[in-house]
Amino acid sequence: MNLIVTQRFPDFSRRLLDRLRPMVAGKLKPGMNAYAEQLFIYCCFDREKVKALELDCPMVCIVLHGQKEVWLGDRTQVFPAGSVFVLPGGVPLDAVNIPDEANGLYVALRLDVPSLPEGIPPLSTAERLKGGEAGSFGLPLSEDLVEALCHAATTIADGTIGETIKRLRMTEVLALLRPLPEARMLFRQSLSEEIAWLIATAPSEPWSVADVAEQLGIGASTLRRRLSSEGASFRAILRRERLKAGQNAISSGASSIAAAEAAGYASRSHFSRRFRETFGTSPTGRR
DSSP, X not given: OEEEEOOOOHHHHHHHHHHHHHHHTTOOXXXXXXXXXXXXXXXXXXXXXXXXXXXXXXXXXXXXXXXXEEEETTEEEEEETTOEEEEOSSOOEEEEEEOOTTTOOEEEEEEEOSSOOTTOOOOOHHHHHTTOSOSOOBOXXXXXXXXXXXHHHHHHHOTTSOHHHHHHHHHHHHXXXXXXXXXXXXXXXXXXXXXXXXXXXXXXXXXXXXXXXXXXXXXXXXXXXXXXXXXXXXXXXHHHHHHHHHHHHHHTTOOHHHXXXXXXXXXXXXXHHHHHHHHSSOTTSOO
């Protein structure tokens, strides 16, 4: 068994705890409590072990009181209060939540990452293969990361703040985590999601299976086979991402002609037909 005790960053850990503990005070009920969309508090008063836990999506976890032990594969990692770590989605793991001896509380704040926001790329095939998995999934704290985490948590928890600002705060956190090998599991996505992100970066380009396969560093036949195993097709992904680009252009005030060009459609009538099929209305807003 490979035991890893998370490295402590005393000043940053203390600052994190000083900012976030007051936010959850008075909201501590046993079990998982939804604070807001993508933001949860988990609390327990007795030592507990959870076996074969599979998360629906990757997450960032901040231990506020007590200590957490995680078994993932042959690695065991220990996270005391003030630690920040990531966990993957869809991978069985065991965990032990250990309350603090002084106050009898185990409390963790959980930020779910069901999808990557615009501007944050998933791991490329080359990145997934490079260097294997990191030995630890405990995150090294920095002043910027502490500030970003605190801003994201407090903003997401505030019901008076709009979704655009909340997404921006989460994007700031993920932008800081993207280069870290310890955070790699947050940025793993399916091949279809990786292709969708690539097309979305330049939807007007004349993408082909061969073009995308070359960008991803795999063969065209491999790409088709893997997409088929995911129940997806290249043509459907391409159409969806182009139409999303067209919809965004329309929402920004572009004409239907400009939206068709932004979406990579040479024919405005073809764009309008696909747009209506997908969104139930024409690019001009007529049903």
